Amino acid sequence: MKELDWIAVDWGTSHLRLWGMSGDQPLWQAQSADGMGGLDRAGFEPTLLRALGTRLQGPTPVIACGMVGARQGWAEAGYAAVPCVPLAAGLTQAQTDDPRLTVHIAGGVKQNSPADVMRGEETQIAGFLALNPGFDGIVCLPGSHSKWAEISAGEIVSFRTFMTGEMFAALCRHTVLRHSLDGEGWDAPSFAEAVSETLSRPERMASALFGIRAEALLNDLGPAQARARLSGLLIGAELAAARPYWLGRDVAVIGSDAVAAPYVTALGLQGLSAIQTDNDAMVLKGLARARALVTETKH
């Protein structure tokens, strides 16, 4: 059996995912809902130890990325300003009591104007560039806070964040639309129509959103159509705003299939053939790059 060299950790606001690594190869994976959003500073080490359980034997370096490096996280890891290579901010060591743990957290990337920040995505981009070293184009990372980043000569040149995923969740759960979204399923034509609507007329969003409720009340719009329509309206508006990024460029979408596929579909509707790449593979490759930085610094 391969030996455990290090532990890769992706620690976001609402999730914790970790992998036991041998070189660049994952040996095992674990996850929990103990995101940094629910923890105070003293809570990170016990949470990580609990998630590791008996898999932590001797001293093992941990390389982490994501909101765990925010001001409210385990240790604040700084931002590097664009243009920069994705991991330009380096890593910050977090304080630990257990002698078996040495924890390094990757810093984020910021943009001064227009003001923007990323934490975690820089590591995915680092992984993507490690696998695609000559890539020149646009990386799209859909999620709660979707990012569009322009990549050139191995650097992040500029980027922009859209609250699409978080708006989708807030609208689904905390507005009158929840009554119309109660059910499963997906309706591809409704999605395509909605993308086209807000991409060409983004100002229609606020009325189109309530239109979902009205269509459900007056015309029995079903939950599958309603959900696809809501997703399409939000992604269409994002594509309208991100047009300077994707128009006429090579686009790589990094994300799990559920999150990335609608973006690839929506871009396809605009005649753009985006490549879709796996989220976890990029995180692990990026954390391996970050680990190499720690090792280099030590020697």
Next chain:
Amino acid sequence: MKELDWIAVDWGTSHLRLWGMSGDQPLWQAQSADGMGGLDRAGFEPTLLRALGTRLQGPTPVIACGMVGARQGWAEAGYAAVPCVPLAAGLTQAQTDDPRLTVHIAGGVKQNSPADVMRGEETQIAGFLALNPGFDGIVCLPGSHSKWAEISAGEIVSFRTFMTGEMFAALCRHTVLRHSLDGEGWDAPSFAEAVSETLSRPERMASALFGIRAEALLNDLGPAQARARLSGLLIGAELAAARPYWLGRDVAVIGSDAVAAPYVTALGLQGLSAIQTDNDAMVLKGLARARALVTETKH
């Protein structure tokens, strides 16, 4: 002392407000947070009786408007389709056990294409038209679900709903923006700048929203500026979408000062001098009109 003739009730999703009325004059007012959203059908009568307390003596007619007439309300009161006078749907009597209560609920207004509905606002519009019988122009009713209605010859010709208020609340409470909005105050220049931003470039909304968070992290944007900016971005986008309604028209904004004032300010920034009218006065005048309909039907 004047005698109690009837009880006026404005019963929305999240609130219950009632007035003891002598003719068109309110004698007293009461309110509670027992909105229809938290009640099942059997809960309405006990809730109303509790709110009335000892003020209910002999048999008294109750005239109600709002979501209490929805499918999930006390009794479903139908919709009239535009173009129509505001109270064209008439009133629906709700079932009651207490012999002192006779409850009539005003029906709403619907639009088949684009699909849209209102419940409660038709009564405010009826009140506004009772006070301004020759009005020809646009009525704006800001709120959780803001309405813009075109009025001509005493009828609602068309209308459109925007989820602005509910989006503001969901973004404030249930997204990362809550960290940047924790505090009081208002910053008028931030509001004006944000209105102008999304009014001219509505597609910028999704990125501008996250920009509030990024500005707070990188440039110490304060909560007063952040709140005014969030409000301005949403109202600017609403004004962009509602432009066919207000451009070059007479506009009356009906609402409480806290809700209506930002709309009047935003329209003023576009060179439009909107009149602002009091919400409660319109509700009461509209419910008095609805009461007259019930009386007419009886004779």
